[in-house]
Amino acid sequence: MAERYDEQMILGYLEGDLSPDQVASFEALLGQDARLRNLVAQLLLDRNALRKLPQTPAPPELLDRVNQSLERRMLLGSAQPEATTTAPAERYRITRLLAYAALLAFVCVGGALVIRTLIDPKLNNLATSKHPATPSSEFAMAPPPAPAPGSPGAAGSSSELRNTSRLSGEKLNVRDSKAIAVRKFGRDGSADAMPHITDEPAFDVPDARMGLKSAAGAVEEKTAEKIATLADSRAVRDANKIKGLAGGSSDWRDNANAAAVLSNGRASASNAVAASRKPQDDAEKSGVADDLAAAPAPAPEIRGVSRSASPGKPRIVADVPGARVVEDLAMASDPESAAAILRSVERSNPVGTAAARMFNQLVTSLNEPMDQDPNLKEPDVRLVVSAARAEAVELSIREWAGANGAEVLAVSEQQNAALEVPGGSPRVGSQSSLRNPPVKQVMVILDAGQIEPLMRHLNGRAGLSASVAPLPTPSRPLAKTRGDEYSMRREIAAAAAGKPAAGPAPAAAPASRQRESDFMGDLESVARPLAAEATKTEGSLAEADNAKRDPNKELTYRRDRDKSDVSKGGRYAAKDVGHAAGGSGMGAGGGMGTGSPSATTQPAAGLDVLTQTALRPTDRVALPIFIQLLDVPAAAATPPPAAPATSSPR
């Protein structure tokens, strides 16, 4: 019988909880269902009979027994067990909950132990290897892969295999790190070894090292093979992780890390297998194993870290004996690891520490990204002085450099190449020899923060007014790193120093005022369009105003450095009022120190080198100072009272 009845309805009817309507409907249902009617009738009978059960009187002595019990307890002072005021079901529920909680805790602890055992490679190694790895083998880095038997170097490889099992891991580390460095960077430290590295899959450092340790500690062949296979599979898996993290980074350290770990991991794993397959007998048969095994490992020493021709990619010199520290540092996955390596070797290996710090500092500085400001500015100075004062100015620069720790790299002289006016503007002095005035370049290596002092020095001593103006978009590609930038500047400086002066010899000194007038006219013709151009250039408004106001006192030259054979790296502007002589004509100064300091004009407002060139005060820069030689008669070159020369780069 599949019929089901509404329990609530039946119970409500029995207990009298139904409303009259519900009672009527239920009774109608009872009239239709005889079985339900019979059931309800019997249930009602049972209920009524149960309610009519007589109350059984308590025994008359019950209260007396209670009193006696109370008196006995009072006399004995014994406390009865705690009253049971909670429902038994509740007590048992609590007990069940406690039991379940205990069972759950037990399962969790057991599961954690199992997971820990499965995950921890050390425990795995202990479980699978009959001979656990010794401490020395744990920290040993296995040698490079053994070459094929009979091939050159087989004996050495065998001996290295022997070393793996006999010598301490510390000695092998030094030797192996050298080999690894050679493999990675080439013996000459060339950059050609890098491209293939980027294509290599990368090991995860902890996994790979752990695999190496396990492989080195495994004696049996099968165990070694298993571990090597495991390490390789982990490497494939983790390579994707590292690649994903690198995200196509061009940082050579990422690639170097990956390559180092890859080479170490594969070499060590394969060598562990080879070592297990080729016991020490093979190495002993080679005849040189004992000699090599007895040979002491090379003592760590520093030969330095060199940079390759490719800027921004430092290389470890191939035969650096202390390369292990550098190697470890390069393999450090994060700054904390690198710091830990430094701390670990600081006491025991001061040479390695020095190498590591040098390496770290170089890498950090060279890989520091440049501010990718499209308006990157490069300071350089252009002066226009008379030929008679040029040497004095140069001497003054040298003196200042010697006194302030700067360095004068090169002094070159060339013909007029740097003073071309952008946009095909007419050359200076088209009708005279001034159209081709020679240019002398003095390259000064100094801190960026020293540029302004140098300018003040020139202004004060040489009667010039030199400053640095904002530059528009540079004409050469921006360097990605400061290392690149530094390298490019040095190349420019070297090119400038090595390039012979071109063009005709300096023109003869003008001897007439007519020529001076021609020169001034030329200057004026150049200054006006340049002043108009300057108004369009941010930060040059003040210069343009000055040029418009008194073109005889301040003439502004703007040059596109792209058109210069000497300096291809940027633009500059030069002001030269040192020889502008107001109404009395120009005249060169009578020599350094002879000009009146009061004639020096202040640089244009806001010409701050550091803020406009995105350089830091401590940045080492190569500052080219281009001295335009004007062949002005010394007799006529009387320094005007308030007409200093101004060099304003753009």
Place this chain on the structure above:
Amino acid sequence: MAQPSEPPAIEAVMRGDAGALGRLLEFHQHRLYNVCYRMLGHRDDAAEVAQEAMLKIVEHIHDFNGQSEITTWMVRIAMNLSISHLRKRKLRHTTSLDSGGGGDPDDQSTALRHELKDHREPSPGSSVEQQETAAQLQVALARIEEDFRSILILRDLEGMDYQHIADVLALPVGTVKSRLFRARLALRHEMLRLNPPPASAPPDGVAKEVGHG
């Protein structure tokens, strides 16, 4: 001992009036004993458990917080002690002397059968049929599960409403209702076992089906 006509004021009991507490126990002694007797089905056990319940009441009367009626609280203690006694008896697997040594020690109806014989003696105030029915009900009540028994006792013998039953048994009211219906069906099923219908009558399996439905 004459039973007091009305219970003493609970305030007097809570103030530590020993006389009031004595009167309270005297007023409720039969009720407590009946609860224990219907639950245990044995007079001596019922007297023992009722005595223990009274002692607990005396000892913990100051723990009564007044959230429920004092009667409910006392019945709850008696009911809990009875259930604990039943479970201890099951664990001990002792053989009741009343069972004659041949019956199931867990069968609560063994002692009731003897009582059933006693009740078969006709009394002036009751018919033989009523006495037979009462005896069968007691036997059937002893056979059903203690959870069902307790709820039937509280509902039909003690006349408690759902809320009081829920307070005594520490159950939700909905559970009380559901369990009460199943208890009635279980009782009906046991009654049918004790008094099977005639062979000519159609089998009545409704109670069992509903009980399992």
